[in-house]
Amino acid sequence: MTPDTVHAPYDSGMRVYRRLLAIAFLYWPLLLIATVTMMVMALTEAGFAALMKPLMDDSFGEGGSELARWIPLLLIVLFAVRGFAEFGSTYSMRYVGRQVVKHLRRQLFERLLVMPVQHFQHQSSGELISRLTYNVEQVANAATDGFSVLVRDTLTILVLLGWMLYLSVSLTLAVLVIAPFVVLVVKVVARRFRKISHRIQGNMSDVTHVTQEVIEGHRVVRIFGGEAYERERFDAINERNRHLHMRMEGVKAAYVPLIQFIIALVLAFIIWTATSDVLGEQVTAGTFVSFLTAILLLLTPVRRLSMINATLQRGIAAGQSIFAVLDQEAERDAGHTPMERARGSLRFERVSFRYEPQGPDVLRDVSLEVRPGESIALVGRSGSGKSTLVNLLPRFFRPTQGRIVLDGHDLEDLRLRDLRRQIAYVGQNVTLFADSVAANIAYGRMEATPEEIRAAAEAAHALEFIERLPEGFDTQVGENGALLSGGQRQRIAIARALLRDAPLLILDEATSALDNESERKVQSALENLMQTRTTVIIAHRLSTIERADRIVVLDAGQVAEIGTHDELLARDGLYTHLYRLQFRESEVV
Ligand SMILES: Nc1ncnc2c1ncn2[C@@H]1O[C@H](COP(=O)(O)OP(=O)(O)O)[C@@H](O)[C@H]1O
Ligand SMILES: [Mg+2]
Known part of the structure; x- marks a missing residue:
């Protein structure tokens, strides 16, 4: 491989991700623990929604039933189990993540020690260092967050949907009709976020760059009277930074009200569906509240799942730059002749x-x-x-x-x-x-x-x-x-x-x-x-x-x-x- 190909994109995204997962799977017992505990978490989510039904139907209204008296206890047990499961899954995923970071750092460092000298000329030290520090973290996040979200949130969604279907098939179908619309809005907002924050990153590196030049080159700036030039340059970048941040703040400030409004719309739709006769089906208070709870619990995993692609893409991009270094050949060492101490001819x-x-x-x-x-x-x-x-x-x-x-x-x-x-x-x-x-x-x-x-x-x-x-x-x-x-x-x-x-x-x-x-x-x-x-x-x-x-007198590379x-x-x-x-x-x- 020539040094130029170091910057070329590595294979397809899928191959990179599989390679990352392969590292994570070295710690498969922990991944197994994480998966099992995530399953437990998904079940407790549905359990919480399920508790709402007897609570509404039996505890309130005419005379409490036997089951209703157990609800407070069940609630405590449910959240205790959920707490342990959450701890188990978070801790074991973080464990795997840190191992992946350590593993990749070690491999990168190892590469630096054997990399051919000429390759150092083609890569700035800052670039290599940031791969070892920053990119490695991103990769580990993508590998473990990606895994968590895919497993935990998919399971949660499936279990909750199952419960909703059990409660009312027609109500569930009604919700599924409007769901893509909600996901779409969330995605558009998220994309906008990403775009602006990407620009902010680029602008931040401009801020750093100009400041660094003024600090490191302060003598030259002062002697050559470059203050006005530097000031102007910095002002422009600084203003752009403010502008970008305000746009970001604008999107952020609009985000929560927008989401709340969407939730209100969904609620209104469900209430309307449940109370009017469109479904031709009797819905009890318990069923209704339990159903609503399930929908509210669905929001977070759906949002995370819809944004998982961005995390994965970031991780894959970072992974590509890491593997590009790891795949460089080592210094050539094909010789086999041993030598103790040379005479020196x-x-x-x-x-x-x-x-x-x-x-x-x-x-x-x-x-x-x-x-x-x-x-x-x-x-x-x-x-x-x-x-x-x-x-x-x-x-x-x-x-x-x-x-x-x-x-x-x-x-x-x-x-x-x-x-x-x-x-x-x-x-x-x-x-x-x-x-x-x-x-x-x-x-x-x-x-x-x-x-x-x-x-x-x-x-x-x-x-x-x-x-x-x-x-x-x-x-x-x-x-x-x-x-x-x-x-x-x-x-x-x-x-x-x-x-x-x-x-x-x-x-x-x-x-x-x-x-x-x-x-x-x-x-x-x-x-x-x-x-x-x-x-x-x-x-x-x-x-x-x-x-x-x-x-020996050398002249233009020749012995003169x-x-x-x-x-x-x-x-x-x-x-x-x-x-x-x-x-x-x-x-x-
Ligand atoms: N790492 C390098 N990559 C490309 N060209 C180089 C590199 N180092 C030196 N050169 C070029 O090789 C020539 C000889 O450089 P060098 O051996 O450092 O000269 P000297 O030590 O006699 O001053 C110069 O023209 C220089 O520009
Ligand atoms: Mg020299």
């Missing part, structure tokens, strides 16, 4: 790469041989493909052509876990986890001892600032290390890489956020590390580049020059040009 054989099938070649025909323990500096203009080249090593992306060989094995033939174990990586954008400093350094080697962590921090020149933190190594760094400066974060990332002690070291502008002073210190730590490892280093500072064993610093300067090519630029810049600084 690397060979790029005519490697070409493009991100998109129709896109331009970002790397073209790159061939390069790196000896174990050698350090290679990648140099080139911004956008020349340096980061892309190193991202091929952990197989985040696969070469479009050619291959990369580690210790004589094609990377594709290695087990993914084994391959990635050989690599330590420090990038420009450091990722820290909302955990302690120590846990962040030990990430990827959880079994490291405190002494090892400390030694790594020291080598990365991180110890000096860690010891000044309020709780030292136990200090929480905040979300993505928000409480640390850029340079501190990079030093923690470097300590993490040092601790990992892998034979391949990749540094992609790893020291860019450090000031000259700390960079020099970290540099010496990195040099120690580089001596025993194969290193690919992307750096813009000359001091770093000069010390590499060889320098390879050699030592002195050799390349002697050639007076692209490297010399870049060198002069850099030299001038550092003079200015």
Whole structure:
């Protein structure tokens, strides 16, 4: 499946719903309990209507019968049974619902961990996160509410209709004639509700969006004098929000009176039918009241049942977006060759790469041989493909052509876990986890001892600032290390890489956020590390580049020059040009 099909609708609605139900049916004993208790509930509804008949016919009027004296007790028993049944069905359905939520969340999370890196580029993180949080809830609601309504309300309606037929066939038939009309009105109103509330949702996301931009971009807004523009934009959205809400309120305010009026109409119709002679049938007070009660009890389940489709459709739409993620293939891991610890000889054989099938070649025909323990500096203009080249090593992306060989094995033939174990990586954008400093350094080697962590921090020149933190190594760094400066974060990332002690070291502008002073210190730590490892280093500072064993100059995805610093300067090519630029810049600084 290509990433594009991720957004394509998944199959038919029915298939999606069946797939959801299949998850719910994993908990079938609870569904069974729910069904039985719902049946009991349906019977108690009819029981309540049935009680009305002896109450009216026997208790009032001339002399109470024996049965009538039991009515208060029966009423209490009836509602006690009903209470237990309602608790049982609600609780067991909610139980199933929460299990479905947990089940889907777990599967989605699992997917995120194995999803190919390129798929992250096609989906915004917000979208993926909302699937895991919001859509999952909707799906569970649809699966369980849908089930509840279908089972409970259908049963209730059937039982009540049965009772009504028992009371009076002709009266029931009369009601059935006008029922579709009532359902129609309710449906029209409900559709209107949905339409407006849908628009309100869209408008709310506009409100959020504009506000978010103003908050996050507040400096740009202020400097570029964008206040008036933002104000105008916001006013329009805000007014639309008010307008939509008022329309919603209008429909809502009209809804209850409308429904009440319809009920009055139905009542009037039934009273007229029952009291005039049209039916040609005698109706007692008890029959009449019991019949009316049954009709009133019918209203709620009929309304719910007529709106079930909307709930199901929402759930199915949410389910489609979830299954689209779940059905994505995992990262390709077809290799079977195990690898303990690589010696670290690397060979790029005519490697070409493009991100998109129709896109331009970002790397073209790159061939390069790196000896174990050698350090290679990648140099080139911004956008020349340096980061892309190193991202091929952990197989985040696969070469479009050619291959990369580690210790004589094609990377594709290695087990993914084994391959990635050989690599330590420090990038420009450091990722820290909302955990302690120590846990962040030990990430990827959880079994490291405190002494090892400390030694790594020291080598990365991180110890000096860690010891000044309020709780030292136990200090929480905040979300993505928000409480640390850029340079501190990079030093923690470097300590993490040092601790990992892998034979391949990749540094992609790893020291860019450090000031000259700390960079020099970290540099010496990195040099120690580089001596025993194969290193690919992307750096813009000359001091770093000069010390590499060889320098590879990339230009528009192609290898332009390879050699030592002195050799390349002697050639007076692209490297010399870049060198002069850099030299001038550092003079200015
Ligand atoms: N994830 C991506 N998807 C599509 N194109 C990309 C992606 N990352 C980088 N590119 C493009 O690939 C080229 C090389 O980028 P990169 O390897 O990041 O360059 P460098 O690290 O040398 O600055 C650039 O033209 C860039 O626009
Ligand atoms: Mg880069």
